[in-house]
Amino acid sequence: MASSGIEINAELKDEFNKMKQNKLATPMELLVMQLSDDKKSIIKKEDFCKESCTRDDLLEFLGQPELKKDCCYMVFDYKKKLTLIKWAPDTAPASKKMIYASTFSTVKTALDGCKNYIEASELDDFTESELAKTR
Numbered sequence: 001m002a003s004s005g006i007e008i009n010a011e012l013k014d015e016f017n018k019m020k021q022n023k024l025a026t027p028m029e030l031l032v033m034q035l036s037d038d039k040k041s042i043i044k045k046e047d048f049c050k051e052s053c054t055r056d057d058l059l060e061f062l063g064q065p066e067l068k069k070d071c072c073y074m075v076f077d078y079k080k081k082l083t084l085i086k087w088a089p090d091t092a093p094a095s096k097k098m099i100y101a102s103t104f105s106t107v108k109t110a111l112d113g114c115k116n117y118i119e120a121s122e123l124d125d126f127t128e129s130e131l132a133k134t135r
Contacts, residue, residue, distance in 0.1 A: 006035065006103045008110040009043045016075060020082060020113045029053030030061065033073040033107075035099060042107060045072060053077065055131060059123050062087060069093075071100040073107050075114065078131050084114040090121050 012033060019031055030053050032045040058076060061067070071092050074085040086104045088097040101119075108117060115134045120126060 006039065006099070006106065007041050008107060009036070009041045012042060012044045013110060015044055016111045016113075019075065019077070029077045030058065031075040032061075033075075034071075035096075035103075039099070042073065042103065055126060055128060059126060062123060062126075071096050073100070073104075075111060076131075078116075081116065081134070082114045083116040083118060083131060084108060084111060085117075086119045088119070088121055 016031065033042050034045040035041075036043045053076065055078070058074075067087070068089055069091050071086075071088045074087060076083045076085055084107065086100055086107075088100050104119070108114070116131070118125065118130060
């Protein structure tokens with residue numbers, strides 16, 4: 001359990017493990033997660049099932065009006081390397097940014113297998129070099 005008391009939904013863990021092991025019927029390139037309405041767990045919001053998801057596709061997704069004021073976590077399969085992303089734009093409410101920040105270490109632990117971690121607050125944080133890093 002996180003210091004925030006928020007846990008990772010079991011179905012989300014299963015979905016991530018299938019993504020990691022390439023066992024999904026349709027390849028998933030971007031798994032988007034969010035805080036549940038009751039603020040007790042991290043759940044799957046949506047996924048992008050494409051043969052290839054580029055940096056530009058990620059930026060287009062994050063450029064949606066509703067994501068300019070909302071936080072989320074994402075697992076991005078970038079060039080066959082999983083990157084865990086915490087998206088907390090500057091325009092999101094401070095209370096929401098704090099919850100996502102305090103839960104990020106729990107998400108990292110629960111979704112073991114990501115080779116890179118990015119904490120982003122603006123689209124410029126997604127440079128090719130940042131996405132290509134391995135930690």
